[in-house]
Amino acid sequence: MESGGGVVDHLADERSKAQFDVDEMKVVWAGSRHDFELSDRISRLVASDPAFRKDNRVMMSRKELFKNTLRKAAYAWKRIIELRLTEEEANKLRFYVDEPAFTDLHWGMFVPAIKGQGTDEQQQKWLPLAHRMQIIGCYAQTELGHGSNVQGLETTATFDPQTDEFVIHSPTLTSSKWWPGGLGKVSTHAVVYARLITDGQEHGVHGFIVQLRSLDDHMPLPGITIGDIGMKFGNGAYNTMDNGVLRFDNVRIPRDQMLMRVLQVTKEGKCVQSNVPRQLIYGTMVYVRQTIVADASRALSRAVCIATRYSAVRRQFGSQNGLETQLFWLLVLFQVIDYKTQQSRLFPLIASAYAFRFVGEWLKWLYTDVTQRLQANDFSTLPEAHACTAGLKSLTTSVTADAIEECRKLCGGHGYLCSSGLPELFAVYVPACTYEGDNVVLLLQVARFLMKTVAQLPSGKKPVGTTAYLGRVEHLMQYRCGVQNAEDWLNPSVILEVFEARAARMCVNRAQKLGSFPNPEEGFAELSAFLAEAAVAHCQLIVVSKFIEKLQQDIPGGEGVKQQLRNLCNIYALNLINRHLGDFLSTGAISAKQASLANDQLRSLFSQVRPNAIALVDAFNYTDHYLGSILGCYDGNVYPKLYEEAWKDPLNDSVVPDGYQEYIRPMLKQQLRNARL
């Protein structure tokens, strides 16, 4: 257990067991050799720079924490300039700094909003300022009383033709902007979403560039009240971000600060639609959700890397029944990763990390495809692409949030320590289930699209993209799964058809049930929970099918790498059958006997993955800095590091704690009665 002077690797044995080339798998995981090298180089750059250390942030007070984030952001920007990093490299650097900050919103929301919704002149004016960070912007949409539901926004932007200005106003308490990151303490500007009113008429919700703070002394401009909305879930985590509250008291901005790419307001107050298609906004949505799915695979892989490594480090006495406690010294210490209960929880999560990685890669392609079609004024695939990304966002973020917590539990008691990294990872990740569309609301959007698709089948309308299988619904309703022994479950086309049959039958079944309601909207409301289940089935099918497609492509690393991915793909699919058995059985997609065979096959796959488990998570190529977990450290030298880390807690600054004289001593000495408390 010595941490000694030399290089230790407590997991070296595990690494030598791998049956594939981990370096090749790193490239597969990264997406390409270019992506691998970029990530590798930048992550090491960040990890080796003490200015970016992050192990101390869970002990900081809110103020210290926030100031530290400001320091890191400024330092990162300085390094980006000094090293003349490209935009791609700069993005990676910010990513590996791994600390939510106002820059996320500036680069990820403010700049894209101006690019997407600003006219050419507006872009020419504002983008250079933003690109040089001479202004810092955020994205002010949600309000205290209204979440992602844009329809509910109450902030108004009333055009005043007398002065050629908009008057931005918060008419109620609930109309206060609430949640925007970077707003509370940092941003000088915001894209503010408000109801456009001209000549007493409402014209929907639009974006306006509003300066919030003076560029001289950072004080809020007249009529503007801003603050931070307070502590959020977890230690460190999102408390590095100044999510803000913002109220407007009749704040005036020039007319040309309304983002007018789609709708223009003339100086007479007339609204004029431009010839830019409104559907463009969906392209942006596809883009944003694609990045969220990519983030899901990263967060999940990170948690699973920690849990897998620690499961190989941690040992427990086998509870050999029958042997009595007197013999304990003779009992073998088992690695926890050798327990089937551990494997059955852990390995499907490794598989899910890879599955989400590949479906995220495919979404990147989808975005390119959608963009090209939009440019050619082809909107035919948009609804399907929109539903598909909504569903995948919902599925992957929900699974990932739960999986991080599951990984924490898989680490036993020590997972509860901040030094395990898992509490912070959970706390920082869970908002993904809510932002950019609440996950349940998104599933209902998918369900609505599926019901529409099914309803249009009789008219001969061919479903496209990920819903194409619904075009074979007659075949799928009659399909009988032919699995007769466990090995049959290794056939990808069997898996695919079983998932298609399940999803198709659930859709048809829901559509029929909907049909029994006189009013379809009422039926939809009444059956919504039931409909969401069909949407989940559809989304799981997408993930499974994209994983299978990936396996049909050329993959570097030869058969070794491919075999691992095949195992993971099968684990992903068979585990879902196990978890959602009710769906598969109630639709008759498989029989109880076949389900039992799937389970047998799953256990056998776990045994095949076992020797490769550590290498499979090594392939994520995460530095110890990025992982931020003692339990997950590369060398597996967990216990000495945990012990060392404990002493850094501020409570250990003194042997006798502050408060002893006032509170503990009087208690022990029975002198409380006279104490002033």
Added chain:
Amino acid sequence: MESGGGVVDHLADERSKAQFDVDEMKVVWAGSRHDFELSDRISRLVASDPAFRKDNRVMMSRKELFKNTLRKAAYAWKRIIELRLTEEEANKLRFYVDEPAFTDLHWGMFVPAIKGQGTDEQQQKWLPLAHRMQIIGCYAQTELGHGSNVQGLETTATFDPQTDEFVIHSPTLTSSKWWPGGLGKVSTHAVVYARLITDGQEHGVHGFIVQLRSLDDHMPLPGITIGDIGMKFGNGAYNTMDNGVLRFDNVRIPRDQMLMRVLQVTKEGKCVQSNVPRQLIYGTMVYVRQTIVADASRALSRAVCIATRYSAVRRQFGSQNGLETQLFWLLVLFQVIDYKTQQSRLFPLIASAYAFRFVGEWLKWLYTDVTQRLQANDFSTLPEAHACTAGLKSLTTSVTADAIEECRKLCGGHGYLCSSGLPELFAVYVPACTYEGDNVVLLLQVARFLMKTVAQLPSGKKPVGTTAYLGRVEHLMQYRCGVQNAEDWLNPSVILEVFEARAARMCVNRAQKLGSFPNPEEGFAELSAFLAEAAVAHCQLIVVSKFIEKLQQDIPGGEGVKQQLRNLCNIYALNLINRHLGDFLSTGAISAKQASLANDQLRSLFSQVRPNAIALVDAFNYTDHYLGSILGCYDGNVYPKLYEEAWKDPLNDSVVPDGYQEYIRPMLKQQLRNARL
């Protein structure tokens, strides 16, 4: 939205809708009129005393937080003495202070350990000191390398007959005591678990009373190294507790500080078993787990109270498809609680809270029963009682942990704010899944017991208690569920038999599969995940059956109260059928058609619960202080309170944040190059 001067109750309408007497339900929830009055009186006492305020703790640094906990504990003790509270009242007061502290371990583990494992003389010596808090004790069992697995402990207690002392020693880094609450900074004494060695021989793990710190100046005694193990999950939460690390360097204690109720060591170093039955320890386990189940229902009910009230406050625009955005002002604002997706997630949790409350009440009875039998030297029901409590501990804590997080999600984005109370509730609750037996390990113990029970059936051995249904296994294997329409699912005997059939068939099926392995231990290891599923089915049956039994008893409050409980019982059961449909279908306990009818019935039950939802959570009788949630406040006046709370964050102490001059301004002014960062 005014918070005004007068008393507002935004939920008054909701409360007037209730179809039962909420005051009577409060008594049912509390268990008796006495319990209700006690809880009501003490919770108000705590809530009305500003010394116990807790809304500020999420913003405190670790040191401030800890000192504040010391203050509260001392103050609480002072009040307990001043008000001459009974033990029952004092316990309630500590409970409503609602902040993990060293006193939990002192009263909950240290004192009971001495009571349970100390001889009469030892009790006479140590208990008065502990009862007066002239010493403060903790419970030092787990070690850095060894969790709840007592077999793995490495700390040694070697008897030295020369001096009539034990030498307590930590031979390795991993043998450091790790996790004990109250150890890090406060305790003067500990019950330390160590391997007893006399005359070079091992005699198993035993408890020893060890003084850790000087009673004069609180410094650790010679040979003792103690510290806090550092930050844990969440804001506030368990960071009020000084979970500690402890190493012994050959620390000597007198022989009479080994707890010798069961095993005595003579001054010659001989081990002598007393005539006290070793099974006594199981009685304690049943007791501790019973309290954990009671805690689960409290934590769950608290989360569900918050989510239910906020779901009635929060409104969203109905997404009426077809109506276009231009019409939004005309759209009705719906209460979120009226959405079926919300109901289908929320109402089963209300039902679970009640279900766990009643099964917890029954466990209290079971403990009394077990104790009486132990006193009469009747150990026949112990294994069953032990398995049953292990299983219920596992089931209720796992469900509760997930449910708190689900409640957080049900509150949308605002659930992520600490002021919602849910992040802290989650973080403070989740250790329950790990302590007193990891939940998965416990399920395997249950599974082992079930497999043994099934194996002994042919020999004619009658299963007792909660496994009695396995005595009717032949009938249950042939059982066919007779449900033909949705209302049939309201019959409690139908529900009971369906759950029995499912559990029995899963047990038999697993037993058969185990039989196909040449080595049963190997089979058990290989099938463990599969076996755990049978254990879950068994435990769910226990909860359902105890709920049904409760409904057969006299319940105060008449038909109104009873009807609500009947609805909740049905929701609890039917929701489980829906969630674990794979089990029910694969065992043939029900058909797919019957499952669909169960779903229809469930939706209809949701509509019946809807008008009663707020009253059902009011019945928990939680003060706003105890709930600790703005979203869950009794009067529903959420938004003004959220807004007010935000300004209290330390970041809002100044309008321009600390760090502006060093980091933000140089960035905006393009002067970073020269900045010293």
